[in-house]
Amino acid sequence: MVARAERRMELLLAVTGELAGARTHQEIARIAVEKGFDAVGASYGGIWLVDANARELRLLEVSPLPRGDIGRWAVVPLDIDAPLPQAARTGEPIFLESLAEFEARFPASFARIRETISSANPAYANLPLFGKGVPIGAFAVTYERAEDLDVNERTFLSILAHQCGLAIARVQSEQELERAYREEQAAHLEAKAATQAREEILSVVSHDLRNPLGTILIGAQTLLQSRVANDPQVAVIASRILRQSERIARLIDDLVDFAGIQAGQLTIDRKRCAPEAIVAQAAEQFAPVGHERGLIFEIQTAPDLPHIEADCDRGAQVFASLLANSVRATPRNGRIAIGATLEDTEVVFFVRDTGPGIAPDELPSLFERYWRSKQPSYKGAGLGLSIARGIVEAHAGRIWADSELGAGSTFWFTLAAPPPQA
Numbered sequence: 001m002v003a004r005a006e007r008r009m010e011l012l013l014a015v016t017g018e019l020a021g022a023r024t025h026q027e028i029a030r031i032a033v034e035k036g037f038d039a040v041g042a043s044y045g046g047i048w049l050v051d052a053n054a055r056e057l058r059l060l061e062v063s064p065l066p067r068g069d070i071g072r073w074a075v076v077p078l079d080i081d082a083p084l085p086q087a088a089r090t091g092e093p094i095f096l097e098s099l100a101e102f103e104a105r106f107p108a109s110f111a112r113i114r115e116t117i118s119s120a121n122p123a124y125a126n127l128p129l130f131g132k133g134v135p136i137g138a139f140a141v142t143y144e145r146a147e148d149l150d151v152n153e154r155t156f157l158s159i160l161a162h163q164c165g166l167a168i169a170r171v172q173s174e175q176e177l178e179r180a181y182r183e184e185q186a187a188h189l190e191a192k193a194a195t196q197a198r199e200e201i202l203s204v205v206s207h208d209l210r211n212p213l214g215t216i217l218i219g220a221q222t223l224l225q226s227r228v229a230n231d232p233q234v235a236v237i238a239s240r241i242l243r244q245s246e247r248i249a250r251l252i253d254d255l256v257d258f259a260g261i262q263a264g265q266l267t268i269d270r271k272r273c274a275p276e277a278i279v280a281q282a283a284e285q286f287a288p289v290g291h292e293r294g295l296i297f298e299i300q301t302a303p304d305l306p307h308i309e310a311d312c313d314r315g316a317q318v319f320a321s322l323l324a325n326s327v328r329a330t331p332r333n334g335r336i337a338i339g340a341t342l343e344d345t346e347v348v349f350f351v352r353d354t355g356p357g358i359a360p361d362e363l364p365s366l367f368e369r370y371w372r373s374k375q376p377s378y379k380g381a382g383l384g385l386s387i388a389r390g391i392v393e394a395h396a397g398r399i400w401a402d403s404e405l406g407a408g409s410t411f412w413f414t415l416a417a418p419p420p421q422a
Contacts, residue, residue: 008039008041008156011035011038011039012036012039012156012159012160014035014039015032015036015039015160016163018031018035019032019163019167020167022167022171023171023174024171025049025060025168025171026060026061028047028060028168029047029061030061032061032139032160032164033046033047033061033062033063036160036164037063037141039156039160040156040160041143041148041156042125042141042142042143042157043122043141043142043143043144044062044063044141044142045062045063045139045142046059046060046062046063046073046139046140047060047062047129047137047138047139047164048076048084048088048137048139048140049137050078050088050137050138055079056075056076056077056078057075057078057084057085057088057137057138058074058075059073059074059076060137072112080108080109081106081108081109082108083102083105083126083140084126084138084140085138086126087126087128087138087140088128088137088138089135090135091128091130091135092128093125093126093128093154093157093158094124094126094127095123095124095125095149096125097123097149098121098146099117099121099122118144119144119145121144121145121146122142122143122144122145122146123142123143123145123146123149124140124141124142124143125141125143125153125154125157126138126139126140127139127157127158127161128165129161129164129168130161130162130165130169131165131168131169131172132169136165136168136169136172137168139160139161139164141157213248213249213252217242217245217246217249219241220238220239220241220245221242223238223241224238224242266390266391266394268311268314268394268395269311269313270309270310270311270395271310271311271312272307272308272309273307273308273309273310273311273315274307275301275308275340275347275349276301276305276340277312278310278340278349278415279299279301279338279339279340279349280299281312281315281316281319282316282319282320282323282338283297285316285320286320286323286327289327290327290336293327293332294332294333295330295332295334295335295336296333296334296335296336297335297336297337298335298336298337300337300338300339301339301340301341302339302340302341302342305341305347306342306347308347308415309416310395310415310416311391311395311415314394314395314415315349315415317387317388317391318388318391318392318413318415319338319349321384321387322351322384322385322388322411322413323338323351324384325384326351326353326355326411329353329355329356329409330353330354330355330408331354331355334353334355334408335352335353335354336351336353336354337350337351337353338350338351338352346414346416347414347416348412348413348414349412349413349414349415350413351410351411352408352409352410352411353408353409353410354408356406356408357403357404357405357406357407357408357409358401358405358409359405363401363403366385366401367385367386367388367399368386388413392414392415395414395416396416397413397414397415397416398412398413398414399411399413399414400412400413
């Protein structure tokens with residue numbers, strides 16, 4: 001008896017080694033059926049995998065049956081009252097030590113296997129296969145002599161089921177990793193193609209459109225400066241052409257900057273810069289627009305601010321992105337204030353308006369690309385605030401907003417990280 005048990009364990013160890021090298025479910029099933037069942041002393045049997053979506057067991061491999069049609073066992077519904085699906089459903093092994101016990105516990109299933117019985121005293125074992133803690137399959141084996149399915153054989157069967165489950169789970173993980181890798185590679189190629197297409201489009205936008213746009217701008221400026229501008233109608237039309245052309249030029253610049261930010265290639269020209277100069281540059285651009293819209297435009301810069309290392313033009317561009325929203329949203333006779341202040345040792349710039357405010361649930365997404373407010377007052381392509389954030393982050397700074405519905409909004413930003421605390 002001891003020698004027999006040792007021989008079985010040697011066979012199981014050999015099977016375990018082969019299972020560890022298997023690369024497919026079919027190879028695992030073949031090893032289990034051809035060598036594993038022999039190692040545990042079973043006469044014949046099969047191995048199935050759970051298809052959770054279809055609620056059924058699908059046959060991977062089966063040894064030749066003494067009688068009966070193997071094809072009828074290719075798919076076994078998980079919900080029927082039979083030992084194999086019950087083991088897969090419950091995760092508990094089912095041992096049937098006689099035909100009488102089989103017929104008593106599973107009468108409907110017994111009728112199906114009656115014609116396959118080739119022995120007067122067989123026994124049956126159905127064991128679940130586990131992967132990551134859940135049943136992923138099951139195998140069923142038959143012993144021609146019931147006395148062979150003793151305690152030792154059940155132990156060997158449990159070892160074989162455990163090793164088969166580990167091998168199947170490993171292969172599933174490898175397949176999932178391979179599938180994820182292929183998907184990642186496909187996504188990478190798609191992203192690369194999209195980037196190339198975007199760069200080609202931006203090349204058209206930034207080069208091919210700038211030349212005719214420059215001609216339109218020069219033409220509008222020439223009209224305004226010529227004697228024909230004395231005609232009020234000509235002056236109005238030329239002014240409109242100039243404003244809309246400048247707006248298109250800003251949109252082109254925004255698109256190019258947005259692409260640079262996404263690619264991590266935004267150009268920053270740092271130099272020693274006075275905060276007041278950044279505020280003044282923004283005020284020079286937007287104060288006339290604000291006054292034209294009937295807004296009160298104020299500059300509130302604290303005195304004696306320290307110089308910062310920043311790109312002054314990019315700082316004014318951040319102001320422009322923030323002010324574009326504020327000017328659009330603030331009603332006539334409203335107020336817009338811009339400026340800079342010193343908080344501890346950090347220069348903080350701000351834009352404050354008396355517009356309709358921003359809902360609390362929108363604040364976390366405010367600086368995301370393509371963000372657009374539910375407020376009808378805010379319009380645009382949804383790039384301005386994202387570009388502002390990109391410029392600020394390229395300076396290692398911060399940008400945020402405070403707002404209250406009905407009471408206006410304040411946007412804050414810095415253009416450098418604050419110095420470390422002493």
